[in-house]
Amino acid sequence: MKMVVCVKQVPGTHDAKIDPETKRIVREGIKAVMNPFDTYAVEEAVKIKEKSGGEVIVMTMGPPRAETVLREAISVGADAGILLSGRAFGGSDTWATSYALAKAIEKIGGVDLVLCGKQAIDGDTAQVGPGIAAQLGWAQATYVMEIPESNNGVITTRRMHEDGWDLCEITLPAVLTVVKDINQPRVPTLKGRLAAQKLDIPVWSPEDIGADEELIGLNGSPTRVVKTNPPPPRGAETLVLNGSPSESAGTLVRELRRRGLL
Amino acid sequence: MQHHIENRIYHVEVLPPKQDSEKLEADLERFTNKFNRVMDSGYCCCITDNAMGNLAFQGTEMIEELELEPKPGLVMIHLNTFHTKDDLDRILESCKEMKIEQLLVISGDGSDRLPKLTPADVGATDVESVTSVELLRYIRREYPGVFELGVAFNPYEPEEHEFAKMERKIDAGASFIITQPVIDNHPVVDKLLEKYPDIPVAVEAWMSKNIGLLSEAVGYEVAEDPESFNPVETLKNLHRNYPRCGVYLSLLGFKKQYDRITGLWEQVQSEEVAS
Numbered sequence: 001m002k003m004v005v006c007v008k009q010v011p012g013t014h015d016a017k018i019d020p021e022t023k024r025i026v027r028e029g030i031k032a033v034m035n036p037f038d039t040y041a042v043e044e045a046v047k048i049k050e051k052s053g054g055e056v057i058v059m060t061m062g063p064p065r066a067e068t069v070l071r072e073a074i075s076v077g078a079d080a081g082i083l084l085s086g087r088a089f090g091g092s093d094t095w096a097t098s099y100a101l102a103k104a105i106e107k108i109g110g111v112d113l114v115l116c117g118k119q120a121i122d123g124d125t126a127q128v129g130p131g132i133a134a135q136l137g138w139a140q141a142t143y144v145m146e147i148p149e150s151n152n153g154v155i156t157t158r159r160m161h162e163d164g165w166d167l168c169e170i171t172l173p174a175v176l177t178v179v180k181d182i183n184q185p186r187v188p189t190l191k192g193r194l195a196a197q198k199l200d201i202p203v204w205s206p207e208d209i210g211a212d213e214e215l216i217g218l219n220g221s222p223t224r225v226v227k228t229n230p231p232p233p234r235g236a237e238t239l240v241l242n243g244s245p246s247e248s249a250g251t252l253v254r255e256l257r258r259r260g261l262l
Numbered sequence: 263m264q265h266h267i268e269n270r271i272y273h274v275e276v277l278p279p280k281q282d283s284e285k286l287e288a289d290l291e292r293f294t295n296k297f298n299r300v301m302d303s304g305y306c307c308c309i310t311d312n313a314m315g316n317l318a319f320q321g322t323e324m325i326e327e328l329e330l331e332p333k334p335g336l337v338m339i340h341l342n343t344f345h346t347k348d349d350l351d352r353i354l355e356s357c358k359e360m361k362i363e364q365l366l367v368i369s370g371d372g373s374d375r376l377p378k379l380t381p382a383d384v385g386a387t388d389v390e391s392v393t394s395v396e397l398l399r400y401i402r403r404e405y406p407g408v409f410e411l412g413v414a415f416n417p418y419e420p421e422e423h424e425f426a427k428m429e430r431k432i433d434a435g436a437s438f439i440i441t442q443p444v445i446d447n448h449p450v451v452d453k454l455l456e457k458y459p460d461i462p463v464a465v466e467a468w469m470s471k472n473i474g475l476l477s478e479a480v481g482y483e484v485a486e487d488p489e490s491f492n493p494v495e496t497l498k499n500l501h502r503n504y505p506r507c508g509v510y511l512s513l514l515g516f517k518k519q520y521d522r523i524t525g526l527w528e529q530v531q532s533e534e535v536a537s
Contacts, residue, residue, distance in 0.1 A: 033282075036374075184346070184377045188281060190319045190327045197286070242343075242378065243369055243393045247427065250419045257481030 001054035001150070001172075003045045003113045006101055006132065007038040007073060009066040010122040018228045034069040037117025041178050043185040045115050046077035048150060055079050057108060061089055061100055067201050074196035075188035082108070086205040088213055093221035094123070098131025100216050103209040105136065113155065114175040118143055129177035139174040145181040263364070263410065263438035263462035265335065266508050270527040272305040273338065273440070273464055273510040278324050281317035294328050296516055301333050303524060308366065308510065311340040315371035320349075322356035337362045338412070342370020343392045347383040354401065358408055366412045366440060367401065369393045395427075395434045402435035412438040415463075417450035418480040424450070425457070437461065440510050443468035443476055445484050445496055447503040455507070464508030467500050469493045469519060494522055501530040 012033035034042075045056045058073040060066050061084035070081030084100055092100065105111050114133075119126035126142070133140035145165060146158035153172045158165050160179055170176075188196075206216055214220060239255065241248035256262040266273070276296045279289035300307040309321030321339045325332060339362055341353060357365065372378060379392040384400035386392060398411055413436040416424055428439070439458070441451055443466040455463060468476050473491040477484050485491045500509055509527070514520060 185375070186346075187317060187375065187377075190323045193281075193286065193319075194327065240372070242372055242391055244389060244391065244395075246423055247369065247393055250423045250427075253420055254418070254481050258478065 001048060001052060001112045002108075002110050003048065003054060003056050003115060004105055004108060004111050005038070005041050005045045005056060005058045005073065005078065005115045006128065007042065007058055007060050007069050007117070008035040008120045008122075008128075009033070009060065009062055009069045010035045010120055018230055032065065032068070034072050035117055035120045035122075037119060037121070037178070037180065038069075039117075039185040040180050040182050041115040041117050041176075042073045042076060042078060043183045044147065044178055045113075046186075047183060048113075048147070049077070049079075052150060054112075057082060057111075059084065059101065059104060061085070061092070061097060064203070070201055071196040071199070072188070074199055075192040076186050077192070081199070081201045083201055083203045084205075084209065085203050088206045088211075088217050091218035091221060092216055093223035094125050094127035094131055095222055096216050096220035098128050098135050099220060100206070100209065100211055101128070102132050102135035103211045104204060105132070107204070107209050112153075112172045112174075114138075114173075116175070116177045118177045118179050126177070129175055133175035136173070136175070139170045139172075140176070141168050141170055141174065142177045144176045144178045147176075147182070263412065263464070263508065266306055267462055267464075267506070270531075271336070271508070272303075272523065272527065273308050273508060274300045274303075274305050274514055275308045275310060275510065275512045276300065277310050277313060278319045278321060281319065290324075290328060293324060294330065297325075297328075297330050299516065299520065301331070301336060304333075304336070306336045306338055306364070307332075308338040309340060311342045311368075311370060312344060312373070312376060313340075313371070315344075315373040315376070317373065317375055320353060322353050322360070322362070325360060325362075326356065332360055332362055334361060335363065338364040338366055340366045340368060341397070342368045343379045343394065343397055344370050344372050344376040345379060346377045347379065349377075350379060350383070354405060354409075358405065363408070364410050364412065364438075365401065366414065367394045367398050367436070368414050395430045398431060398434035398436055410438065411436055412440055414442065415439050415451075415454055416442045416480075417444065417448045417454070418442060418482060421450055421453075425453075428454070428458075432458070432461070439463045441465045442480065443484075443512060444500065445473075445476075445491075446499045451504070455504075462508065463504075464510045465500050465504050466510040466512055467493070467497045468513065469497070469511050469515065470513035494519065494526070497523065497526065498530050501527055502534060505531070505534070 009032045012031045049056050056078040057080045058070050058078040059082045067083050074081055084104055116129035130140055141157045141159055143160045144157045145160040149156040155170050157168050241251050283289045297307050312318055339357055381389050384392055384396050386396040413431040444451055473485045473488045
């Protein structure tokens with residue numbers, strides 16, 4: 001099966017700042033990481049490849065530095081990466097981004113399955129996955145928590161929703177967005193990390209993917225951001241204590257002491 | 263471990279590069295230099311396992327990928343409970359193949375990105391989660407006679423609880439103990455030595471000048487005057503106060519401190535004998 005995983009580089013911080021002029025997140029000077037939900041999509045694609053064979057291509061759209069998330073995905077088992085980059089992509093909203101990613105998927109050719117995280121933690125829209133499916137005219141399943149079966153051009157998915165889950169059979173090609181319950185992403189090995197550093201990552205421009213310049217960047221973005229606010233700071237912190245009851249109690253005492261509460 | 267104490271072999275902690283290192287090549291080179299230096303000194307290189315829950319590369323894969331040459335009996339791998347079963351077995355097999363016999367088995371610090379062993383993974387039926395005790399039992403059962411298994415002792419934890427935990431660890435097969443950092447001496451460590459006179463113990467020496475970090479970690483002001491904290495003097499005091507213990511050096515400075523500790527153990531012992 002030929003799979004494409006779309007990933008995004010997001011700020012690795014809970015303290016994001018908003019540019020008052022552009023209404024966009026200030027990304028300069030902030031360590032960027034792979035969108036956490038995308039790590040589950042990468043892991044699931046690699047698991048499918050390990051079980052049934054195939055190829056996993058990871059793709060992102062962004063500035064040159066976004067290449068690091070592609071290498072991260074390659075270090076845990078993806079076979080190749082593609083970076084969509086160019087000035088004309090700048091300012092794309094979720095619809096224009098979906099269009100660009102869909103054009104690149106068409107250019108790759110022969111893709112059976114596209115996987116995305118359920119949403120990115122910076123924009124929280126959950127629109128790009130479904131947007132790609134709409135642009136390509138493919139079937140889609142969102143909030144996928146399990147893929148029990150995949151054969152003969154049909155994939156079975158268990159979708160999470162408020163009241164439980166539903167089981168869907170989807171004819172390929174299709175787009176899936178996944179939730180974190182689907183797997184436990186593996187940690188890269190040193191061997192994988194070193195191999196990923198050596199791999200060439202092609203950079204595709206709007207021309208390379210045959211994108212209509214009127215449909216990407218600000219031109220192709222129907223969304224106008226009127227106002228943006230960072231989320232309120234977290235008022236509470238959850239600490240999970242592992243171990244036996246007596247060990248957890250010991251850890252709790254130490255933690256309370258460390259915070260000057262005992 | 264007893265052999266290390268008798269031959270005054272320091273345990274030198276070396277941290278592998280973090281997973282998110284942005285200068286991996288340089289970090290790998292630094293790790294290689296530290297490892298080789300410890301080997302050349304005839305000390306024991308102790309490689310941590312995702313210390314403080316920070317994702318880092320595994321000790322065994324570092325040795326394999328960097329083609330390092332562990333000297334027999336001079337490498338100790340830390341092993342905690344935050345692994346998949348496959349990873350755990352892979353690490354243990356690698357240690358066996360490379361003839362790395364000493365493992366420090368700890369519960370460890372988790373993180374969102376780290377998997378956790380389940381009781382079923384290690385064949386434990388009577389617990390809800392895996393601790394160092396279940397991991398010790400598993401290794402002892404699956405690799406009888408292959409490894410020498412050590413455990414950690416924390417004198418800053420509630421005493422009764424820590425001793426009860428130690429009892430379970432010893433029952434599960436622990437044959438040596440490494441303490442949390444001790445500044446000069448600690449009455450609870452004295453009790454530990456009294457209670458387990460036949461088990462080799464290494465006391466940990468905090469070699470960073472930043473003693474505040476340790477205070478923060480354990481929840482006590484461990485030094486009366488943090489500004490004047492002198493790690494090398496403290497190390498000497500540990501040798502004087504715990505002459506039958508080994509010493510585990512954490513956060514040792516390889517640029518300036520390393521040369522100062524070479525031969526220090528022998529020197530302090532000679533001074534003690536002379537006085």
